[in-house]
Amino acid sequence: QSVLTQPPSVSGAPGQRVTISCTGSSSNIGAGYDVHWYQQLPGTAPKLLIYANNNRPSGVPDRFSGSKSGPSASLAITGLQAADEGDYYCQSHDSSLGDSEFGGGTKLTVL
Amino acid sequence: EVQLVESGGGLVQPGRSLRLSCAASGFGFDAYAMHWVRQAPGKGLEWVSGIFWNGISTGYAASLKGRFTISRDNAKNSLFLQMNSLRPEDTALYFCAKDRYAEYSSSSAFDLWGQGTMVTVSS
Numbered sequence: 001q002s003v004l005t006q007p008p009s010v011s012g013a014p015g016q017r018v019t020i021s022c023t024g025s026s027s028n029i030g031a032g033y034d035v036h037w038y039q040q041l042p043g044t045a046p047k048l049l050i051y052a053n054n055n056r057p058s059g060v061p062d063r064f065s066g067s068k069s070g071p072s073a074s075l076a077i078t079g080l081q082a083a084d085e086g087d088y089y090c091q092s093h094d095s096s097l098g099d100s101e102f103g104g105g106t107k108l109t110v111l
Numbered sequence: 112e113v114q115l116v117e118s119g120g121g122l123v124q125p126g127r128s129l130r131l132s133c134a135a136s137g138f139g140f141d142a143y144a145m146h147w148v149r150q151a152p153g154k155g156l157e158w159v160s161g162i163f164w165n166g167i168s169t170g171y172a173a174s175l176k177g178r179f180t181i182s183r184d185n186a187k188n189s190l191f192l193q194m195n196s197l198r199p200e201d202t203a204l205y206f207c208a209k210d211r212y213a214e215y216s217s218s219s220a221f222d223l224w225g226q227g228t229m230v231t232v233s234s
Contacts, residue, residue: 002155036220038156045206045227046148046156051220089156093217099172100158100219 003028003094004103011109012080020106022073022090028101030071033093037066037075040105041086049088050075082110113137113223115207120228123197131228133190133207138223141165141185144210146221147192149203149230159205160192161215170215197232204229 005023012018022035029035037050048057050066053073065076073090090103119131131147147159160181162169169181180193190207205228208221 034218034220038221040156045224046221047224048220048222051211051222052218057222087155091156091158091220093219095217097173099170100161102156102158105155 002104003097003101004090004092006088006090006103006106008104009107009109011111012077013111014080014082016080017076017078018080018108019077020075020088020090020108022075022092022103024071024073024092024094026071027096028071028092028094029068029073031095033095035066035068035073036091037064037073038089038091039084039086040089041083046089077108080110084108085110115209115223115225117205117207117225117228120205120230122231122233124234125198125232127197128193128195129197129230131192131194131205131207131230133225135188135190135207135209138209140188142213144213144215144219145181145183145190146208146210146215146219147181147190148206148208148221148224149201150206150227151200151203154203157203161210161219162190163215164213168214194230197230199232202230202232 034052038046040046053068054066094101146161207225209223
């Protein structure tokens with residue numbers, strides 16, 4: 001059971017906007033630690049999508065954005081495309097466990 | 112080409128050992144911290160271990176209880192994971208991942224991943 005809670009699944013139609021939440025606690029996100037987001041398309045390795053809460057690595061479209069507030073963070077995807085289908089993971093440091101933790105992952109389905 | 116290529120996975124009996132390797136190319140390997148992250152079949156990601164750019168400091172997931180050892184050889188652009196006393200629950204795809212910084216920290220994010228090497232622990 002992860003200390004970072006994500007919804008198991010989200011879905012949206014092409015062109016729509018979806019958000020994926022990542023809820024933590026006072027020992028991780030709520031303590032001010034950075035949140036990062038990864039995209040894992042079927043059969044591939046994870047890819048860094050957002051780092052340090054709201055920063056996009058070079059090459060990541062601005063359709064992807066991140067935010068953080070209190071003990072939670074969110075990933076927003078606008079202009080949904082079929083190619084966005086896959087699993088999305090949040091990641092942050094947890095001071096109680098003393099290591100880096102991933103959320104359980106959210107499966108995005110484009111209807 | 113900027114890439115990480117893992118090797119060394121396979122089928123191993125419970126209690127035995129295995130050593131994974133990760134070959135880096137296309138970037139200054141000796142300037143970055145490196146990590147191992149695993150993914151059990153059909154499950155999510157789990158951070159396993161990290162090491163500073165110079166190998167001076169290492170860190171491990173508490174759940175490993177000292178069974179794994181991470182190391183690196185900057186002269187050979189290589190990262191390693193020695194896994195001892197393997198258990199069935201260690202069965203996973205093991206990814207090598209590059210940190211954005213030289214020293215892993217509470218802000219570590221992984222900006223380059225290999226394709227993984229599969230480890231299956233079974234009798």
